[in-house]
Amino acid sequence: MSIGHEDEIQANDLKHLGPGEGSKVEHIKLESQHLRGQLPEELASESSHFSEDQIQLIKFHGIYQQEDRDARQQRKAAHTEKAYQFMVRTRIPGGTITAEQYLAHDDISNQYANGTIRITTRQGLQLHGILKGELKPAIASINETLLSTLAACGDVNRNVMACPAPTSSRAQAQVQEIAHEIAMHLAPRSQAYHEIWIDGEKIETPTATSEEVEPIYGPTYLPRKFKIGVAFPGDNCVDVYTQDVGLVAILDGEDLAGFTLVIGGGMGTTHGKTETYPRLANPFCDVKPEEALKVIETIVTVQRDYGDRKNRKHARMKYVVEERGIAWFKQQVEERLGYTLREPSPVHLHDVEDHLGWHQQADGRWFLGLHVQNGRIRDIEQLQLKSGLRDIISHYKPGVRFTGQQNILLTDIEMADREALEAQLRSYGIETDPSKVGSYRFAMACPSLPTCGLGLAEAERALPDVMQQLDVPLRELGLDGEPLSVRMTGCPNGCARPYMGDIGLVGRSKNLYNVYIGGDRPNARLNTLYATSIHTDKIVETLTPLLSLWKAERQPQESFGDFCHRIGVEQLRERVASPSLPH
Template sequence: MDDHRPVSPDDRSRDVTQPLSALGPNESLKAGSDFLRGTIAQGLTEPLSGGISADDQILLKFHGIYQEDDRDLRDERRRQKLEPAFEFLVRLRMPGGICQPAQWLVLDELARTYANGTLRLTTRQTFQFHGILKKDLKRTIQGIDKALIDSIGACGDVVRGVLCASLPERSRLHAEMYDLAKRTSEHLLPKSRAYHEIWLNETKVAGSPAEDEPLLGRTYLPRKFKIAFAAPPSNDVDVYTHDLGFIAIAEDGRLAGFDIVAGGGMGRADNDPTTFPRLADPIGFCGPDEVIEIAETVVAIQRDYGDRVTRKHARMKYTIDNRGVEWFKGELERRLGRRLEAPRPFVFTANTDPFGWTEGEDGRWHLTLFVENGRVKGRMMEGLRAIAAIHQGDFRLTANQNLILANIPAAERGRIEAMLAEYGMGEGSTAPSQLRRNAMACVALPTCSLAMAESERYLPGFITRLDGIMAECGLAEVPIILRMTGCPNGCARPYVAEIGFTGRGPGTYNLYLGGGYHGQRLNRLFLENVDEDTIVATLAPILRRFAAERFADEHFGDFLIRVGLVAPVTSGRDFTPIK
């Protein structure tokens, strides 16, 4: 096998190379993996362990699968000299977050048969299964395949699932954008047949052409790559947090094209000021028919120039930050062979979901349901199973971990409302507070191996405590964006929240303040490594001051900056905590 990879080729040619031995270990692993096969198939049949090898764990991510273990049991199993209680996460690839009722029923059954009995809606408009044992992995993937869904590229150093604005009230625009999101996702998928061979028992055909990855190459991308399609005035996909974003520009009610933004990303390493979140920069404007070409070209630029030596600097945000926006735009235009038009004006006003009933342009109805931290379980899971059995529309997963019962015929609305009431999800049920409905948390403990603190299990109780302060201040109906993760990686996008938390250790968090209400501004570190009582004691007087001094319709993050409690973050490098 050729031990070289491209560094900066001239468009499609790959004549400039560098030895893989000089690069990071992941690069050699990918190059020698036989296009993502490794020894995964053999590891699945190994009876002596519930896990697989370290190398195959890296490759398994390209198949949408993570090895985890139940950390609640880790100490006890260690005392008993047992290996960790290994289990697996399976994340589906579902561009745009559309799920048909028949597919929902299949996924519900798989969750109850092989996983932990719940469905997790993610911040990337897809499902995750948790708690799957190694012996059940293949049957789970085969069940997903029968529902005409897959998990290819849901993780790993490839283009992840592509997001699309939910747009329940704008039927025509949503249809156009969803089609583009889906086609973009399909176009940028790995070409390897490893997934089909390992999980679906596909057999190699003798004499078939040699396998190749014409876009991604044998080393694939330096790190994960995320794409989103947004539609003003809603930024419900947090488009600025993505490697590549397309912002819809509508003129006279029709889709004229997209503003292009590039270079966003949330992850950072703890106590490492060389890593930071970054918001995407405007690059230009393109027509709808140019989207896939531009997406492929941007991916190729990152393939060629992304850092393959230091993995924590391998995201495209660092490629653009190091080389400059003008360099990136010039390289994109050079490869396209044409100049990009200037970005066109637009306005974002929020990045939240429109809860409740909305009528679409075509007369069909859409209902957005609150799903706390995206975890569908218990009575809600039962109710959605019953609705899926009769639903004549579809389901839309939002990037805020909520669920839309979409495209309900007007004649069926009453029936759906009756079923919601029966299962405790109707308008008569207790409505979540504004703070709760605009909050998000990652999974964190007990399964995520990166978690340093609780998140999903902890946030509901913490919000209850903050809700009391909000009510005392007369702020119960004022929306504030609050997000929490169990580590610095930022899966719930905490660094653009008005109030953000990242875990530092058991019961302790960093507190960030001052993000933009519609995702247009990073926040700043306010307290470091503090417990709940300290956080509450700090936030309480700030919230009281906000209630007393805010302008009409002023958002919390904007207020903090106006009165000087937080200095605005002007760039990713400016985010670096000041000791």
């Protein structure tokens, strides 16, 4: 149940929950002095890690404390402490940065991290393997590029997604601009970030103010993370229905007329906890461009005041929307705004563009979308992706953009440079033709093991083998050219949005996964649990009979997800001897 009744909640600090109420994290936030806590003291200590309470606070600063779980048993046997390390995430609204900002991250990854860069499923960047003593110089180096890690994690609005394709019209440019405006408007105002990581120096940033106040969040911030995405009409490359607030642009010719808002989406769930579940956002209202910021801020304040602050597994806004209803939520927003919201327009999303390959921009220049397996930019023997990107970006100075599918776009390329640039990429083993990427083109995985503390099973390290095995029946059935989205996560929290798309693989425990099927191409429908606790080695064996049925009985142009949804999982189970069925 959500906390309290509506007439009992007037603000968002623990005083209004009653003595002793609220989760431990809520008390940590309230007592943190706007995200300071004991971070300066513990950062200055010689310890290799932060204490339990401070681990919660560093998230707001864009940092996760992790360990190398591969080394756990060996270090335990040697009676040494865990192999602590940190992940630092840069917040990049709309996934758009300059060549110089990308190159800076490349330098930082080599100097302070494990030498790789990871594009996130929310269009940000992550650096892994940073030691505690290197956190401050790493974050200061990011800040010097006029980017920030503040609010990339924590109980605040996270990175705002937007369709990253270079502008083909003024309206498309405004979609990217509104993502940046929302991110800046909802950024925490605490000066703790600059005091701790930048020695109090106020480098140009909209989040640094002279007053120590959080006008939107208050002293305990939000009950849980909050996610926003902005979609261009027809293209759901930001998975708009998985967001707490999704904005779908409304066009009047080539002009931006406004947005249709959808609210209450979220992917996270917990195995065995029926009160938790993935949920798609509902249509909410239409807004004019100039109204968007205020309406979104007001939605945030309703979640701030009514989100569950006792049970963090039940704290996302989707549960408020589900349990209290759209009508109740709209009434709360309208009362705070002082006017009636317009009814939502129908939303039409027909596809998920991955933006790979060559595309011409409105100004006559070109952009090139390159596939990045699981978003991990690194050099391996057959593919020198990190070196190749550094070479190209250093030489041509293109714009750089990241997609919600963890790929990279190089923009503003002159026609005269295309042939040489492509040859240069090929010399590093980098494929520029998306049709040659194979079934992995629409596959994603979260990092999971060995660094994520929530990981129950492999994901990023396991998916390449799974996809390689899946290629065999796809080729044999003549389906190897078909779009097939496969999303794998090491736990049910859903970072790679596995409950969307054709196939979802969700880790239950070591080498065991739940298999979901039946999402749709535009990612506007949840898929359905088909089989539980399938061993890694049996995943393709479990899917192959379904692929055969799809080949034999599909309707013209019918996707795998649409086929499974049309037939239904119960009938599919009856027709296929599934190794393990849900109880």
